[in-house]
Amino acid sequence: MIPGRFDYHRPASVEDAVALLARLGEEANILAGGHSLIPLMKTRLASPEHLVDLSGIGNLKGISVQGDEVVIGAMTTQFELISSEELGRHVPIIAETSRLIADPQIRYKGTFGGNVANGDPGNDLPALMMCLGATYAVTGPDGSREIAARDFYQGAYFTALEHGEILTAVRIPIPSPDHGYAYEKLKRKVGDYATAAAAVVITMADGKCTSASIGLTNVSETPLWASDAAAMLVGTSLDKASVDAAVAAAEAITEPASDMRGPAEYRTKMAGVMMRRALERARSRAKG
Amino acid sequence: MAKSHIELTINGKKVEALVEPRTLLIHFLREQQNLTGAHIGCDTGHCGACTVEMDDMSVKSCMTFAVQANGANITTIEGMANPDGTLSALQEGFRMMHGLQCGFCTPGMILRAHRLLRENPAPTEDEIRNGIAGNLCRCTGYVNIVKAIQYAAAKINGTPFQEAAE
Ligand SMILES: Cc1cc2nc3c(=O)[nH]c(=O)nc-3n(C[C@H](O)[C@H](O)[C@H](O)COP(=O)(O)OP(=O)(O)OC[C@H]3O[C@@H](n4cnc5c(N)ncnc54)[C@H](O)[C@@H]3O)c2cc1C
Ligand code: FES
Ligand code: FES
Numbered sequence: 001m002i003p004g005r006f007d008y009h010r011p012a013s014v015e016d017a018v019a020l021l022a023r024l025g026e027e028a029n030i031l032a033g034g035h036s037l038i039p040l041m042k043t044r045l046a047s048p049e050h051l052v053d054l055s056g057i058g059n060l061k062g063i064s065v066q067g068d069e070v071v072i073g074a075m076t077t078q079f080e081l082i083s084s085e086e087l088g089r090h091v092p093i094i095a096e097t098s099r100l101i102a103d104p105q106i107r108y109k110g111t112f113g114g115n116v117a118n119g120d121p122g123n124d125l126p127a128l129m130m131c132l133g134a135t136y137a138v139t140g141p142d143g144s145r146e147i148a149a150r151d152f153y154q155g156a157y158f159t160a161l162e163h164g165e166i167l168t169a170v171r172i173p174i175p176s177p178d179h180g181y182a183y184e185k186l187k188r189k190v191g192d193y194a195t196a197a198a199a200v201v202i203t204m205a206d207g208k209c210t211s212a213s214i215g216l217t218n219v220s221e222t223p224l225w226a227s228d229a230a231a232m233l234v235g236t237s238l239d240k241a242s243v244d245a246a247v248a249a250a251e252a253i254t255e256p257a258s259d260m261r262g263p264a265e266y267r268t269k270m271a272g273v274m275m276r277r278a279l280e281r282a283r284s285r286a287k288g
Numbered sequence: 289m290a291k292s293h294i295e296l297t298i299n300g301k302k303v304e305a306l307v308e309p310r311t312l313l314i315h316f317l318r319e320q321q322n323l324t325g326a327h328i329g330c331d332t333g334h335c336g337a338c339t340v341e342m343d344d345m346s347v348k349s350c351m352t353f354a355v356q357a358n359g360a361n362i363t364t365i366e367g368m369a370n371p372d373g374t375l376s377a378l379q380e381g382f383r384m385m386h387g388l389q390c391g392f393c394t395p396g397m398i399l400r401a402h403r404l405l406r407e408n409p410a411p412t413e414d415e416i417r418n419g420i421a422g423n424l425c426r427c428t429g430y431v432n433i434v435k436a437i438q439y440a441a442a443k444i445n446g447t448p449f450q451e452a453a454e
Contacts, residue, residue: 001331005289008309008355031356038351039333041310051309053356079345103422105336105400108345109352190421191334 003041006049010056014139014168017052021164022141024050030166031055032075032114035106036123060113060168063087070172074113079104081112090174093181093201097128100185100197116149117167119157122193126153127215127223128183131199134172140165153222179203180286182278185217186270188261194218195261196270200278202233204286209233219254219271226250226275238283247272294358298323299367307354313347314338316354317364325365325395329424336423339396340364346403348422365395368402377440378402387436389427397423401437410441
């Protein structure tokens, strides 16, 4: 399978990349790791006339703590998310989730920014970014702006990014050191997108849940933030009745497609099962 | 559409070439460089038969454009033997432990195992299995591949090789 012809550009700065994208117009696309875009180009589902490769822009890479946030550059690879000691200390659910993406080879090249900007509901990091309350920093011809992850996803492959805008970094509030977390993913085999998956972050005090956030992967056109379900858990001891009610509320907002991963009803139920398992593991990790 | 000029190092040799931007690294290696060791299995990024080493990463060369390898240092199976032509520890391990049958997956397996052992010189069986999760083998059932990698790790570390229990 050979992709269609295109011209290749490798700018050295964000300003140059933005200017190139503005000049080349709608037929230009951004290339990061290429591990979502190249499969589409090989099957000719995408045939951009120009690719603007971001890999030559040094300051798009890296992980740093700034105040009470972790800032991750868009071109940081998924492998780097797993191997960063600092990230593992502050937001360990990011490495836990990244380990479930594809396989080692894909994770060396696949980037964090590509995974969240792609807009494929099958990607694992978007629901996690909604769960964590992340903010996306983007730069375009009209300057820079910030978009909440929870407002970013509008449809399959359809996001709040305007053409010509580049995602440069993601800011993630550092959860309380006492938080419990888990990402649970059901997949048929290594390298498969989720049948359903759930990201859970909670805090507990005196046996009661004091905060909860839940993201769901691949059970709708977009990743989902299950805010009603999470709100139902706050104030409870995560007893069975409360968890049952929250799982039902989360299942109610799913709208999966029936596909080779199973019929829609099954995938909805699996989203509930993943959420329940993630809650159990998050609770066992939470202090308090 | 303009061709791109690329310069890279392949198996220790400097290479310059003109490539169409759409040329995939696997096609560049096999068809322009006559390095046919890396194979095309699935062509979709799943099987790992096309795995090569690129700047301290194992990459699937069917999912990478040759232009993305501009400036990179690449190793393929053709560059894996010792400089004197004898088999490297991994190659010897695959031979001694019968880590291959048809051999189609083997170049990718060896290149992936090479990076795995660089990052984790004494992996557990579990770490080996997770480490080669992106490489499929339709013949061996993986048991002897795991042994081959354990053999190589022991040889490189100078520790005794202990065959895992069946
Ligand atoms: C075999 C296989 C299995 C996989 N399994 C999984 C899985 O289980 N879970 C999962 O989450 N992913 C999976 N992936 C996808 C993988 O994680 C990709 O690496 C990721 O989705 C995209 O990142 P990339 O850097 O490769 O982006 P690219 O493919 O280069 O880009 C993807 C899209 O995002 C746009 N884009 C990229 N970077 C930016 C930016 N900074 N600003 C604006 N737009 C940008 C591009 O224009 C393009 O449209 C799999 C891929 C393969 C090949
Ligand atoms: S041919 Fe590249 S992964 Fe199968
Ligand atoms: S030896 Fe035949 S595919 Fe692995």
